Amino acid sequence: MGYAQLVIGPAGSGKSTYCSSLYQHCESVGRQIHIVNLDPAAENFDYPVAADIRELISLEDVMEELGLGPNGGLIYCMEHLEDNLDDWLTEELDNYLDDDYLVFDCPGQIEIFSHVPVLKNFVEHLQRKNFNVCSVYLLDSQFITDVTKFISGCMSSLSAMVQLELPHVNILSKMDLVTNKREIENYLDPLPETLLPELNQRMAPQFEKLNKSLIELVNQYSMVTFLPLDLRKERR
Numbered sequence: 001m002g003y004a005q006l007v008i009g010p011a012g013s014g015k016s017t018y019c020s021s022l023y024q025h026c027e028s029v030g031r032q033i034h035i036v037n038l039d040p041a042a043e044n045f046d047y048p049v050a051a052d053i054r055e056l057i058s059l060e061d062v063m064e065e066l067g068l069g070p071n072g073g074l075i076y077c078m079e080h081l082e083d084n085l086d087d088w089l090t091e092e093l094d095n096y097l098d099d100d101y102l103v104f105d106c107p108g109q110i111e112i113f114s115h116v117p118v119l120k121n122f123v124e125h126l127q128r129k130n131f132n133v134c135s136v137y138l139l140d141s142q143f144i145t146d147v148t149k150f151i152s153g154c155m156s157s158l159s160a161m162v163q164l165e166l167p168h169v170n171i172l173s174k175m176d177l178v179t180n181k182r183e184i185e186n187y188l189d190p191l192p193e194t195l196l197p198e199l200n201q202r203m204a205p206q207f208e209k210l211n212k213s214l215i216e217l218v219n220q221y222s223m224v225t226f227l228p229l230d231l232r233k234e235r236r
Contacts, residue, residue: 002093002131003101006119008160009138011108014173018138019105020046021231034100036092039107040077041070050102051092053081074109078118085125093129102131114159123164134167135160141172141184141228147198150187151214154224158217161224175230188226192219 007015019035024047026033034050041059057080062073081089096102106112106119113119126133137160139153161168178184192215199211218224 002096002098002129004126004131004133005101005103006106006123006133006135006164006166007103007138008106008113008119008135009108009173010110010140010143010156013108013138013140013143015108015138016042016045016047016105017231018136018171018173018229019103022103023047032101033103034096035103035105038081038104041074041107042105051095053077056081056084056088071109071111074107075111075116075118078107078112078116082118082121085122089122089125090129093126093131098130110156114156114163117163120163120165123166134169135164137161137168137170138173138229139170139226141175141178144172144184144187146202147187147195148202150190151195151199151218154218155214158224170224170226172226172228175228176232181228184228188228192216 007019009015023033023035035047036051036053037045037049038053040053040057040062042054057077059070059073059077062068062076063070066073066076068076093102123133137157139157144150144153157170172184172188175181175184196211196215199215200208203211
């Protein structure tokens with residue numbers, strides 16, 4: 001059995017930096033991982049790329065030839081990847097042994113892991129190839145400055161968790177850039193009875209029922225908690 005980790009999250013959340021740090025850490029402790037780039041718009045990497053979707057299709061070529069914008073072009077690229085799972089991806093996976101660990105650095109468009117089935121089908125293909133798959137969702141800790149943004153992040157993460165149906169870890173990235181960490185700590189494992197009054201204070205009165213439903217949804221699933229990640233503090 002092989003092992004695979006999908007690194008997902010919004011654009012700018014630090015996915016590639018996470019992959020690079022993970023590679024460096026594994027190298028320092030004598031473990032080997034292989035990082036696969038699934039972002040057809042990526043240009044520079046701080047880690048060795050084991051396989052690259054740009055060998056199959058690139059966003060720049062799609063935008064130039066089809067006249068699509070960045071978002072539409074990326075969706076086209078990912079759907080092209082989906083159409084070539086049995087060819088390109090299978091050929092790439094055949095290069096690795098049963099106990100190898102692959103990390104997939106995914107693009108940051110929310111659609112591909114929230115409601116477009118591309119990554120879901122990608123995961124199912126990996127599982128058919130006898131890979132044990134998990135997902136890591138990164139959210140920029142600087143984004144969590146108030147309860148409204150926190151709820152937005154929770155809903156995005158929950159959508160990905162429900163869509164992919166994988167063992168899942170949520171990470172607050174870029175903690176080394178946060179000046180007031182105490183404010184962030186309040187959102188790592190918050191209580192609904194503290195979130196709701198704060199949310200109601202920031203929203204108009206007509207949204208109170210919606211606020212209550214959102215808080216109850218997050219609380220009922222009891223799955224959306226975040227782990228802080230400060231790359232300056234390496235823990236083994």
